[in-house]
Amino acid sequence: xxxxxxxxxxxxxxxxxxIGPKSAxxxxxxxxxxxxxxVKRLSELLVEVRERVRFCEICGNVAEQERCAICRDPRRNPxxxxxxxxxxxxxxxxxxxxxxxxYHVLGGAxxxxxGVGPDDLxxxxxxxxxxxxxxxxxxxxTNPNLEGEATASYLSRLLTSMEIxxxxxxxxxxxxxxxxxxxxxxxxxxxxxxxVL
Amino acid sequence: xxxxxxxxxxxxxxxxxxIGPKSAxxxxxxxxxxxxxxVKRLSELLVEVRERVRFCEICGNVAEQERCAICRDPRRNPxxxxxxxxxxxxxxxxxxxxxxxxYHVLGGAxxxxxGVGPDDLxxxxxxxxxxxxxxxxxxxxTNPNLEGEATASYLSRLLTSMEIxxxxxxxxxxxxxxxxxxxxxxxxxxxxxxxVL
Numbered sequence: 001x002x003x004x005x006x007x008x009x010x011x012x013x014x015x016x017x018x019i020g021p022k023s024a025x026x027x028x029x030x031x032x033x034x035x036x037x038x039v040k041r042l043s044e045l046l047v048e049v050r051e052r053v054r055f056c057e058i059c060g061n062v063a064e065q066e067r068c069a070i071c072r073d074p075r076r077n078p079x080x081x082x083x084x085x086x087x088x089x090x091x092x093x094x095x096x097x098x099x100x101x102x103y104h105v106l107g108g109a110x111x112x113x114x115g116v117g118p119d120d121l122x123x124x125x126x127x128x129x130x131x132x133x134x135x136x137x138x139x140x141x142t143n144p145n146l147e148g149e150a151t152a153s154y155l156s157r158l159l160t161s162m163e164i165x166x167x168x169x170x171x172x173x174x175x176x177x178x179x180x181x182x183x184x185x186x187x188x189x190x191x192x193x194x195x196v197l
Numbered sequence: 198x199x200x201x202x203x204x205x206x207x208x209x210x211x212x213x214x215x216i217g218p219k220s221a222x223x224x225x226x227x228x229x230x231x232x233x234x235x236v237k238r239l240s241e242l243l244v245e246v247r248e249r250v251r252f253c254e255i256c257g258n259v260a261e262q263e264r265c266a267i268c269r270d271p272r273r274n275p276x277x278x279x280x281x282x283x284x285x286x287x288x289x290x291x292x293x294x295x296x297x298x299x300y301h302v303l304g305g306a307x308x309x310x311x312g313v314g315p316d317d318l319x320x321x322x323x324x325x326x327x328x329x330x331x332x333x334x335x336x337x338x339t340n341p342n343l344e345g346e347a348t349a350s351y352l353s354r355l356l357t358s359m360e361i362x363x364x365x366x367x368x369x370x371x372x373x374x375x376x377x378x379x380x381x382x383x384x385x386x387x388x389x390x391x392x393v394l
Binding site (some may be wrong): 004006017032041043046049053 | 199202204205206209210212213215216220222223224225226227228229234235236237238239240241242243244245246247249250259261272283284288363
């Protein structure tokens, strides 16, 4: 549709997740027509980010050093480990400011359909971390979907032999949500997990 | 939330139109975690696109030469000019394969609120193009909203003195749409523009 390079830029943006052809076009034109948009900065960042970012050797979170900012922080409680699927989940939990322990990023969830088994996840690394007896509780914070639940139950079976408390994040109605619009599974979970007031 | 450069990349993507903080995060992680994504290519394209792309000296469409591919094409009918607000509109109309004339990109629409007056648009250039008498019809294809309508009526007043047919794209029900969900203005336009069968 467009002359060479404009179309190439649109196509390249279209390869990013969540960006369809229309959005890609809108972004490409924004870049073309907005002199204040710093193309050089974004261009440099793209290359730099790949060069500089690694994954924390302990927890697997994103880091610019060998260990991530959370694992380096002496104020975090090393007796508590929260297991998540992805580094993005670390950021989501950090935003709540509720959790002061450490993390362990699995790098995915068990999914026979996608061909992801326990060996493809950072489970051996988790077991190594738990070996020295410092950790008292492991919170399984994998996603509340099929793959996440499978991963959580796999891990909880693996951890029963150890003297560690294993917990799972509560499922239930989202705060601010409407009971009427909750799906049956969520609603029955909310019943199962009801608290006495 | 993230260590330095990852957050910088997220922020930079968040500056693009239609990309919120969550999408920006998702894109940044995709770039980090997908080795097959060619960061170097996107990085180079960003800088190159600004260097290489200019706007057609005749119609204002995007071009890599002095004239755009449409203005250079001898098969296009020079007696017909379709006036649009933006270069993206040229691509939208080209996709229909209905129009074989030339274009004129105004670079926006008259909007007193946004402080855009007729002098901020490529109207003088349009009048110059019309001066030699080649053009027989001008199709006003500005957007069917307040600004687009204002621009269309400004242009149609400007062109009344010339021996040129001035037309406007039809307003009405979108094809495949549902009458029930059409807004009143669109529905009354559909009545006004009804065709005898």
